[in-house]
Every structure is written in structure tokens, then in C-alpha cells.
Amino acid sequence: MQPKFICSLRLQKAQAREIVTLIVINFKTYAESTGEKALRLAEICEDVSKEYSVQMIVVPQVADIHAVSEAVKIPIYAQHVDGVPQGGFTGSVTAASLKAAGASGSLINHSERRLELAKIDASISACRSLDLKTIVCTNNVATTRAAASLGPDFVAVEPPELIGSGIPVSKANPDIVSQSVKAVKNIDSSVGVLCGAGITRGEDLRAALELGSEGVLLASGIIKAKDQQRALEELVTGVKR
Amino acid sequence: MQPKFICSLRLQKAQAREIVTLIVINFKTYAESTGEKALRLAEICEDVSKEYSVQMIVVPQVADIHAVSEAVKIPIYAQHVDGVPQGGFTGSVTAASLKAAGASGSLINHSERRLELAKIDASISACRSLDLKTIVCTNNVATTRAAASLGPDFVAVEPPELIGSGIPVSKANPDIVSQSVKAVKNIDSSVGVLCGAGITRGEDLRAALELGSEGVLLASGIIKAKDQQRALEELVTGVKR
Amino acid sequence: MQPKFICSLRLQKAQAREIVTLIVINFKTYAESTGEKALRLAEICEDVSKEYSVQMIVVPQVADIHAVSEAVKIPIYAQHVDGVPQGGFTGSVTAASLKAAGASGSLINHSERRLELAKIDASISACRSLDLKTIVCTNNVATTRAAASLGPDFVAVEPPELIGSGIPVSKANPDIVSQSVKAVKNIDSSVGVLCGAGITRGEDLRAALELGSEGVLLASGIIKAKDQQRALEELVTGVKR
Amino acid sequence: MQPKFICSLRLQKAQAREIVTLIVINFKTYAESTGEKALRLAEICEDVSKEYSVQMIVVPQVADIHAVSEAVKIPIYAQHVDGVPQGGFTGSVTAASLKAAGASGSLINHSERRLELAKIDASISACRSLDLKTIVCTNNVATTRAAASLGPDFVAVEPPELIGSGIPVSKANPDIVSQSVKAVKNIDSSVGVLCGAGITRGEDLRAALELGSEGVLLASGIIKAKDQQRALEELVTGVKR
Secondary structure (H helix, E strand, O other): OOOOOOOHHHHHHOOOOOOOOEEEEEOOOOHHHOOHHHHHHHHHHHHHHHHHOOEEEEEOOHHHHHHHHHHOOOOEEEOOOOOOOOOOOOOOOOHHHHHHHOOOEEEEOOOOOOOEHHHHHHHHHHHHHOOOEEEEEEOOHHHHHHHHOOOOOEEEEOOHHHOOOOOOHHHHOHHHHHHHHHHHHHHOOOOEEEEEOOOOOHHHHHHHHHOOOOEEEEOHHHHOOOOHHHHHHHHHHHOOO | OOOOOOOHHHHHHOOOOOOOOEEEEEOOOOHHHOOHHHHHHHHHHHHHHHHHOOEEEEEOOHHHHHHHHHHOOOOEEEOOOEOOOOOOOOOOOEHHHHHHHOOOEEEEOOOOOOOEHHHHHHHHHHHHHOOOEEEEEEOOHHHHHHHHOOOOOEEEEOOHHHOOOOOOHHHHOHHHHHHHHHHHHHHOOOOEEEEEOOOOOHHHHHHHHHOOOOEEEEOHHHHOOOOHHHHHHHHHHHOOO | OOOOOOOHHHHHHOOOOOOOOEEEEEOOOOHHHOOHHHHHHHHHHHHHHHHHOOEEEEEOOHHHHHHHHHHOOOOEEEOOOOOOOOOOOOOOOOHHHHHHHOOOEEEEOOOOOOOEHHHHHHHHHHHHHOOOEEEEEEOOHHHHHHHHOOOOOEEEEOOHHHOOOOOOHHHHOHHHHHHHHHHHHHHOOOOEEEEEOOOOOHHHHHHHHHOOOOEEEEOHHHHOOOOHHHHHHHHHHHOOO | OOOOOOOHHHHHHOOOOOOOOEEEEEOOOOHHHOOHHHHHHHHHHHHHHHHHOOEEEEEOOHHHHHHHHHHOOOOEEEOOOOOOOOOOOOOOOOHHHHHHHOOOEEEEOOOOOOOEHHHHHHHHHHHHOOOOEEEEEEOOHHHHHHHHOOOOOEEEEOOHHHOOOOOOHHHHOHHHHHHHHHHHHHHOOOOEEEEEOOOOOHHHHHHHHHOOOOEEEEOHHHHOOOOHHHHHHHHHHHOOO
């Protein structure tokens, strides 16, 4: 099958390094994305990813990672990782266990799982030592700058008040996105910038890209949709006018 | 193969309900019990369990549960579970995801992953609603009594200062075990009592059983042993004089 | 001045020990109860306490305790105490510092400051060793039972969904109060039972006492009232038909 | 009394803004610096500060701040502050309550009281809005950079493994100090840099200043000294050869 053309907007801008639009689907702990349903949603994401040549990352619960990794080939990230060493850390989620289960990266410091500053740093280091990618979530421009200075692969700015609201950050608060991009690039131009919160439709994604972000974090807008596949297709096709 | 006789001590005492010695192996986050090595250790536990007719529970990291569940048939517990509902709880470990991955229970409130009182209650409720077993860890007689009053399947008392010490609780602090047993039975006789911390050898296990506990929590003594299988066999055979 | 008669209901019931209605005013972190305004509110509480012969406890922020203790003679409790020993625990609130500042007790595990089970136990022990009184807050009957088994002076059950709601627990959920009283008395009859959440008016207080509780926790209903003194007087006089 | 000459080293360097050596004494929760003993230690610090023309900040427990503020005129900082708004935040330490009690600043994110990244940002903002100074503690160069990017008045880098060790950071790990200074000045030259951990003697302080820091955080080395005044005098005089 011939992948349909998409995301020219970002691709044109990409110069110093190849930038593709990144769509990160955070499965959270919804019934519609747990266990068997995590597998099905991951497969939908993989299909859409191939069909529309967009880079997609699925972020299931930790317990679901191994089964999902047996079902799909697109990157799987964890929702959280602890930067603890091996040893007596019962209940922690280690980078080593994530990698063994098939993950290739992790969210860190999601607004629903905030971490202490020193632990964000430790989580990034733990991932880096095992070649796992990192996306550090932040809540405003100041914390975005702080997170970028720790050298993750990506920061993802998400105003907490918009998460799950259906009101897209790229429209409700475009400044937080553009200022985050500017702040990150001043600190370390190799750190990518994503944004999230309230994004559901293609035009929200398009707005996010136009503001300079390289992709988005999505959750309830897709997961809770009556037809997950259709919601995802509308998102990625809607980015084109 | 004819299972060898073991643990007559406890079995003789079992009257109101069938009590068998329970050996819970907490894999923690050791390199020797993560990923591929979690599978191998789980298989050793299963072999010893069959060979010696002792009930064994393995407690790998969450990310390892699914792969372990494909490899062995003995019960697999998680090291931690969050009593959160389905929805926006990124990074939480839900009972539903554990069950889907193949777990049949969970530790709760391990000394390396202490929980707020209300969250212990929520975790127990979440597990109960999905028929997952619960072992609530505690640090002294007072908290053992409190934990028992929440109605878990088991409490496991472990003096924090002895965890990983190699000094067995059943010898260093026998009173904490016998008093915990007494306290729990006063609160709710259907709650089982385990003990842990520093237990490595059969005589430690024997002492724990003689103090009235129904089993033990083990970790480093087995996991860090040069020969994990031999260490485990010595433990379960050593219980007999 | 002759104290007006009040609370005969509870006083008639008091037999094994002298029980008086306890009204605990949690100042939280409202502007209306911080700094200078904490002093003024404490003085109002003291006036009402004397005028109406009701036992009142004020619970200002930790930083306000010393100044409040210079202004009033009624008991002052802290909103939180850490059960840490002396030493390297920067930022903790020790029982010793509270006592030195003039407090005679502390809330523990308030719904806005939940603690790990082992820390609740440690906080109670730390207070007990310095003759500070303890009120452990809980969210349902199960955790009330657990808290009572740790032997505090009081437990205070407060359904989180009613806190600050204006809907009084004693009307919205009378069963949680009466069952908490029963559960606590089964565990340890020397532990007092308070209730809270949504209580503002005298009839709510009366209902709480009729359900077997020995007093109430109050906050926003008094603190945010246009006229704090009048709100408090209406509360304590309204308890009589 | 004529203040004795001190700290010419730093004073010579000060150009863009007046820099004086800052000595911050963290009282932690030691018996030797709680309650009455907090007052006495604060008075010693004030005496030494005047006598030797060195800027000294005392950091008692929150409950001790008000009494200390009645006893001395040197700046008093809190050990921790929560960036919560006014309202229902029982047990939190608000900037408003600290200011009312007499504090003029606060430590934030001390290694014994680590905070989530977003909360560090909120604490700084809460202090700034009330003209309270902020010192954000960090554990390595990466987190120092992150903390500086949030715009506090000072960052204080303290390798956790050296805290309370008696081994001075300025000798054991001089690079962490000089690199922190460099990193901070690259991010925001208006942010001051302190260092801490293991510093007791004048030569440690001198080394810290020579590495570019503007002052130090001290605790056990002074607090646990048999003669606190003498220990403090030796520190500030020892900075001169």
C-alpha cells in the first residue's frame, strides 16, 4: 500500500535534522485502552501510522507493554519510569524492565504522575544509559525550560487545566506553545518540543505544528471516541487543509 | 514425580481452614530477577514448588508480569498496585492491567513503596473487585493491626531495619511475629499472617512458622544467591529438622 | 459572665468518662485565617468557647501557632505533624517544635495532607511521647477502624467528597458516622470519634452528636463566613432545639 | 564595635552587583536547634554576623520562626514552603504564613524535602509575589541548571552523599561547584550560587568561595558542635588565611 502524503508542513521546515510529526497516544488507565483493548488500540495506531506515513508512539500501561510489543512494531513508550538503580526498590518501574518488555522510551513527569526534580534527572539518565527515549512533560514555560536543561529527547508542554478538557492548547493558549519552543531552542536545540492537552482534531494538530511544535500528546480524544480508528484518521488527515 | 514431604508443622495446625506454608519471592528490581532473568527465576520457583509441595508466589516487576505469566503456572503477584479507577491516571498500576497481564494478586504498601492509609484501602478494594489477592506489608505490631482491620488476604510484617540485612526477623525479633499473629487474629481471623526481613535459611522459615505465621516474604537471600535454585531448595528442605 | 447552657445531649450520655462536645476549627490556609487574621479568629473562638461553655480547639497554620499561643488560652493544634526523630529532616514539622511553639496537639492525616500508614503511626507515637493530643482524620469506616487501632486520642471521619461542600456529613451520610462510632468502640473504647465535612449550622452539629460522635471538625463554613463570630455562635447555640 | 575585616576575596570580585559572603545555617530538626535552643542559636548567629561583618541567614523550623523573629534582626528563612494558593490546603506551609511569622525567605527543594518540578516553580512564584527570597537546593550540575532556569534568587548545590558527612563539598567535589557556577551564569547571571554539604571549617568556606560560589549552607557542623559560637567564629575567621 502506498502511504498517503501528509505533514508536508513540518517536513518543509525540517532542515538541521529530519523532523516528522510525532503523535503520541497516551493510553492512561482507561478501560478502553487496558489489556485486550490496549492491543486493539495499538494495532489501530500501527495501521494509521503506516497508512498515513505519520510517526506514532503508543503509551500503554506498564503491565500491558509486553503483550503490546508482541502485537505491533511501532514504538512503545511507558507512562512513567523510575530512575532507581537495580536492587531494593520494590514497586519501582525500572528502565531495564521496560526495555526487556519491549519499550523503547518513556514519558516522564506527566501531570498525573509528577516527579521531584532530582528524580526527573535520574529517570532521564536511567533511560539514556539503556538507549530509551524520553519525553518530559511540563506545565508552563518556566518548567519547560527547566526540563529542557536536563537534556531529554523531548519536552511536552501541557497546561494541566486543559488536559482532558476538549479545549485544545494550540487554540486556547498558543503562546505557551510558541514560547516553549523558543525557550527550549535557546537552552538546547537538540531537544524536541511537543505539546498536548485537549487536542482531538486535525486542525488542533495543525495549529500545534504551526506554532513550532514537532508533535502532540493525545489521550481521551482518541481513546474515548466511539470509533477510535476513525477519530485517529480524522486527526491525521485533518492536518491538511 | 512424588512431591517430597514438607511443612508438616503448619499443616498439622491447620484446622479452621487449610493452611499451607506460603513462600513469597519478591523479585524487587535486582538485575538477577529482571527481564530474561525474571523468567528463569520464576521457573526455578515453579520447579521447587512442585518438587517440594510448597506453595510459592513470585513477585516480578510489573513490566515482567506478562512474560512470566507465559512461562509459569504458579501465582504471580505484582509488587504494587494503585487503587485508582479507570481514567486519567497516567503512570498508575491498575488492578485491571495486572489481571490482564496474568497476575493473581499484589503486594501493597511494601516498605520500599509505602502508601497513604486511604490508598492502601483503595488498593485492597480495587483488587477485591477483580478477585486479586492482597498482601499488605507492615512495619510493626500497631500497623499490622491497622492493616488487618482493612480486610486484606494477608498482612506481612517486616521490620524495616532487618530487610536485606541477612538477620532473620524470626530470630532477631520473634515477638513482633507472635504479637502480630495475635493482633491480627483478634481483629479478623480470616486474615493470614506472613513475616519477612532477613530470612534466607530453612531454620529461619521454621522459626517463622513456629511463631504462628503462615509463610514468609523473601528477596535478596534467594535472588542474590550464587545458585538461586540451591538456595531455594535449602530453604524449603531446611524447614524440617 | 455566666456560661450559657449547652450540649446537654452529649453530657447526659457521658458516663465512663467525661465527654464534652468538641469543636475543632481547622484554619487551613485561607487568607481569612492566616497571620493577623489567625489571631483574631482564635480570639473569637476563645470568646465563644467561654461564653457558651463548649470546648473549642483552634488549628492554625504551623507558622501562626506561636503568635496564636501568645494571644489565647484555648488549646491550639497543628494541622500536621511528622513523626521524624531529631536530626536531618529539613522541612519536617516535629512534635518538639510544635510543643515549643505552644501547641497541645495535632491533626494527622487530614484529607488534604494524607500520610503513609507507617507515618501515621510514627506521628502518633511522636506526639504521645511529648503529651500532645492526636486527631487522626479518615475517609471511610474501614480507614477509621484502621486509624483507631493505632491508638490516637481521636479519629475524625470526613468523607472527602463532602469537605468544603456545605453539605453536612451528618445529614448526607449519617451511616458513615454511626458505623464509625461503632467500629471505633469495638476496637478501642478509649478513642474518641469526631466527624466533619460540610458542617456549618447548629442542626448539623446536633445531628453529628446524636449519631454518637463527640464533636466536629469545621473549616470553611466558619472561616469564610462574612461574620465569623456570628457564624460560630449560631453553630453552638443551634445545637439546642 | 568595629566589625573585623573578612571575606575580601569575594568582595574584590563583586562588580556587577554587591556580593557578600552568605552563610546560611539550616537548623534542620536537631534538638540543639529547636524551641528555646533555636532562639539561642539564632542569637549566636546574629552576634557573629555583627562582629565579623558577614551576612548570615538562620533557617529554623517553621514553628520556631515567629519566636526567633522576636529575638533577632538577621534574616530568617523557612526550611520549606508550599506554592499553594489560599484555601483548602491543610498542613501546607504558605508563603503568606511565613511572612506573617517574620520570615524573609525560604529554602526550596532541600535534599531532605525534595519537591516535584512544578511545585518548585510554584513555590518560587508564591515567594516572589510576597517579596520573599528563595534558595533552591539541587544535587548535581544538571538539576542546578534546571533550578536556575526557574529564576530563584539563589541555587544551592549539595551532593546528597556529602550532606552531614563532615567531608566538605568544596574539597571532595570542587568540580560540581565550579561547573554549577558556570552553568548558572550561562542561564541567568542574576541567580546567585551557593554550595553546601560537609562544610564546617573556614578553609572549606574559603575553598567554596574560591570556586565561585557566593556562600554556603551549613547545618550539623555548627549545630552539633560542643560550642556553637566558637564553631561559627572559627568558620568565619578561618576564611582568611
